[in-house]
Amino acid sequence: MINKPKGTIDIRDYEARVWKYVEEVIDSVMEKYNYNYIRTPIFESTELFHRGIGNTTDIVTKETYDFKDRGDRNITLRPEGTAGVVRSYIENKMYGTHNLPVKVYYNGTMYRYERPQAGRYRELSQYGVEVLGSNDPMIDAEVISLAYNINKMLGLKDSIIHLNSLGDKESRDNYRQALKDYFKPHLDDLCDDCKERFSKNPLRIIDCKIDSKKDYFKDAPNILDYLNEASKGYFDKVCEYLDLLEVKYVIDPKIVRGLDYYNHTVFEIMIEDNNLALGGGGRYDNLVNELGGPKTPCVGYAVGLDRLVMTLINKKIKLPIKYNVDAFIMYVNEDEKKYAIYLSNMLRMSGFVVETEYTNRSLKSQFKRADYFKSKYLIILNSEDLNEGLITIKNNETKEEEKIMTEYLTYYFDEHIEDDKYECLEEQE
RNA sequence: GCGGUAUUGGUGAAGUGGUUAACACGCUGGUUUGUGGCACCAGUAUGCAAGGGUUCGAUCCCCUUAUACCGCCCCA
Numbered sequence: 001m002i003n004k005p006k007g008t009i010d011i012r013d014y015e016a017r018v019w020k021y022v023e024e025v026i027d028s029v030m031e032k033y034n035y036n037y038i039r040t041p042i043f044e045s046t047e048l049f050h051r052g053i054g055n056t057t058d059i060v061t062k063e064t065y066d067f068k069d070r071g072d073r074n075i076t077l078r079p080e081g082t083a084g085v086v087r088s089y090i091e092n093k094m095y096g097t098h099n100l101p102v103k104v105y106y107n108g109t110m111y112r113y114e115r116p117q118a119g120r121y122r123e124l125s126q127y128g129v130e131v132l133g134s135n136d137p138m139i140d141a142e143v144i145s146l147a148y149n150i151n152k153m154l155g156l157k158d159s160i161i162h163l164n165s166l167g168d169k170e171s172r173d174n175y176r177q178a179l180k181d182y183f184k185p186h187l188d189d190l191c192d193d194c195k196e197r198f199s200k201n202p203l204r205i206i207d208c209k210i211d212s213k214k215d216y217f218k219d220a221p222n223i224l225d226y227l228n229e230a231s232k233g234y235f236d237k238v239c240e241y242l243d244l245l246e247v248k249y250v251i252d253p254k255i256v257r258g259l260d261y262y263n264h265t266v267f268e269i270m271i272e273d274n275n276l277a278l279g280g281g282g283r284y285d286n287l288v289n290e291l292g293g294p295k296t297p298c299v300g301y302a303v304g305l306d307r308l309v310m311t312l313i314n315k316k317i318k319l320p321i322k323y324n325v326d327a328f329i330m331y332v333n334e335d336e337k338k339y340a341i342y343l344s345n346m347l348r349m350s351g352f353v354v355e356t357e358y359t360n361r362s363l364k365s366q367f368k369r370a371d372y373f374k375s376k377y378l379i380i381l382n383s384e385d386l387n388e389g390l391i392t393i394k395n396n397e398t399k400e401e402e403k404i405m406t407e408y409l410t411y412y413f414d415e416h417i418e419d420d421k422y423e424c425l426e427e428q429e
Numbered sequence: 430g431c432g433g434u435a436u437u438g439g440u441g442a443a444g445u446g447g448u449u450a451a452c453a454c455g456c457u458g459g460u461u462u463g464u465g466g467c468a469c470c471a472g473u474a475u476g477c478a479a480g481g482g483u484u485c486g487a488u489c490c491c492c493u494u495a496u497a498c499c500g501c502c503c504c505a
Contacts, residue, residue: 001479003496049505080505082505115501126505196502209501261505302505365456367465380463382463392464
């Protein structure tokens with residue numbers, strides 16, 4: 001037996017319907033905010049991610065899917081969405097052809113070579129937004145509220161934003177130095193990981209799972225005390241606008257995000273009663289420039305759809321997901337079967353959801369199957385009736401049964417079933 | 430990359446070093462030869478993740494591998 005590769009999932013049945021619904025909500029909310037859908041390649045040049053993310057962390061060295069293609073090009077499966085969007089912005093010179101800021105959103109699979117756990121896979125899906133070309137705190141607030149409102153529209157009423165600011169480069173350098181100064185006397189007492197972090201990524205010491213319980217962590221320097229005036233002013237504006245947007249948030253100085261390219265606003269979107277971050281993002285004013293484009297301030301975020309869907313299902317949130325059929329066509333003999341084939345096509349093209357029998361089961365089994373599909377109506381074909389131009393329709397809720405003229409069937413369904421009608425699109429001139 | 434726990438039909442699972450691997454749901458057929466959902470009857474794993482070893486004998490003990498889950502690293 002061939003199994004799916006490690007860290008991948010099959011999404012099917014109810015779960016697949018939830019996914020589709022979530023994606024529909026995302027699309028419709030994005031439309032209201034006038035964010036344009038963008039699809040960038042699933043694989044890019046390895047260099048894009050190495051330069052974009054920076055080589056400081058383990059991410060680039062061991063957590064991407066890298067390979068050489070047959071033309072000896074270095075290729076990487078995208079581990080996240082931002083780099084591709086930024087590359088596209090630069091390559092298509094969007095800074096010249098669009099009115100800034102450019103507001104885009106994406107939704108697709110990402111690939112990370114990690115040890116899988118629940119809600120953490122090697123092939124994962126994320127939707128996200130990027131806004132390129134504005135350094136107004138208003139857009140930070142809008143982006144955050146967008147993530148918040150999508151959760152709200154999905155019924156996740158207890159979402160909360162954990163918000164922080166890393167300030168500009170000066171502020172961050174000062175803070176990093178302050179952290180080092182503070183922890184230096186305790187260096188021997190820190191865990192092995194933190195000793196490593198001390199030199200590589202001191203900001204990460206703050207949220208260490210082992211050391212953060214220690215007494216002297218209570219008085220550790222807080223990033224917010226190290227913001228210079230401009231950075232502080234920017235952060236205050238973001239908060240002020242978030243209040244206007246009625247976003248529920250807390251200021252959480254432990255949110256640092258892993259990557260070098262973030263500055264100023266950083267945030268994660270959480271569910272209040274558990275510790276799981278659904279996603280996060282922040283401002284990255286230097287990435288476009290680093291990747292060879294003009295200096296362009298940007299802000300964005302990404303949310304993991306796997307976790308989002310998992311949360312919706314775990315919380316048993318009622319979603320308006322339709323999963324019943326309008327009519328189940330039952331038959332036994334060949335003549336009836338032929339009529340079933342004709343009828344199913346006709347009704348489907350008239351906009352009704354129709355199921356029928358495909359394996360010549362007994363009539364009894366067909367009833368069970370119709371119930372399994374929660375069919376509203378049963379159409380029970382009978383050769384004798386058909387010869388007289390009659391057809392038996394049974395309402396599966398009231399159990400009332402009636403015979404009607406075959407030619408009135410679609411009219412009957414139009415009367416009795418409310419449904420989304422669809423029509424063939426006309427060819428464009 | 431490191432550590433821990435687990436893996437038994439379509440599903441939930443019980444179980445033991447010894448001839449036929451519980452029970453339940455589901456599914457198929459029948460009682461009812463074309464009107465179901467109830468009831469009853471029958472069928473439904475030559476098999477206990479894969480491979481190897483110990484043993485007279487392994488689903489059970491040991492080893493290896495795979496996968497899943499939990500923790501660590503990391504978390505874009």
